[in-house]
Amino acid sequence: METTGHATLALLQRGDVLNASRATRWLVGQRNPYGGFVSTQDTVVGLQAMIESAQSASFDVDSGVELTTGEWSHLVTVNESNADVVQKVEIPEGEFLRLESSGSGEVVV
Numbered sequence: 001m002e003t004t005g006h007a008t009l010a011l012l013q014r015g016d017v018l019n020a021s022r023a024t025r026w027l028v029g030q031r032n033p034y035g036g037f038v039s040t041q042d043t044v045v046g047l048q049a050m051i052e053s054a055q056s057a058s059f060d061v062d063s064g065v066e067l068t069t070g071e072w073s074h075l076v077t078v079n080e081s082n083a084d085v086v087q088k089v090e091i092p093e094g095e096f097l098r099l100e101s102s103g104s105g106e107v108v109v
Contacts, residue, residue, distance in 0.1 A: 001027065001030055001037045001038060001042035001045070002041055002045045002046070003037075004023050004026060004027055004044070004049070005027065005045035005046045005048065005049040006044075006045060006054065007023060008020050008023040008027065008049035008050075008052070008053060009026055009048065009052055011023065012049075012052050012053060012056055013027075017056060017057075017108075019057075020053055021053065021057070022052040022104070023049070024049065024050055025044050025108065027050055027080075028050065028108055029079050031046075038057050042097050044066050045102065046098075047065060052074045054074075054084060059080050059083035060080070060105055060107065061078055061079060061080065061103075061104065061105025062078075062080070062104055062105060063077075063078045063079075063081050063083050063101060063102065063103035063104060063105050064077050064078070064101065064102050064103055065078070065099060065100070065101045065107060065109060066074065066099070066102075067089060067091060067097060067098070067099060068097070068098045068100070069091055069092055069095040069096065069097045069098065070092065070095045072091070075091060076091055076104070078083075078107045080109050083105075083107075103105050
C-alpha cells in the first residue's frame with residue numbers, strides 16, 4: 001500500500017494522470033471497511049495519494065449508476081457538482097445486487 005501510495009504521488013508530480021488514476025483505483029479497492037489500510041503508515045501514505053489524486057482529477061463526468069436488487073432500485077447521479085462527494089446508499093440484504101452505469105466519465109463504486 002505504502003509503495004503504491006508513493007508511486008502514485010510521484011506519477012502525479014510528473015503529470016502522468018492516467019497511470020496515477022489506475023494506481024489510485026487500486027488503492028481505493030484495498031481499503032478496509034473503515035477507510036484505512038493495514039497499518040497507520042499505509043493509511044497515511046494511501047490517503048495522501050488519494051487526496052492528491054482527487055485534487056488533480058478532472059470532474060468532467062455526467063453519469064448515472066442504477067443499483068437494483070429484487071424489487072428495489074436506486075439511481076445515483078454523479079455530475080460536475082457532486083463528483084467529489086461520497087454518496088452512500090443502503091441496500092437490502094440477501095439478494096444479488098446489479099449495477100448498471102450510463103453516461104460519461106469515471107466513477108468508483
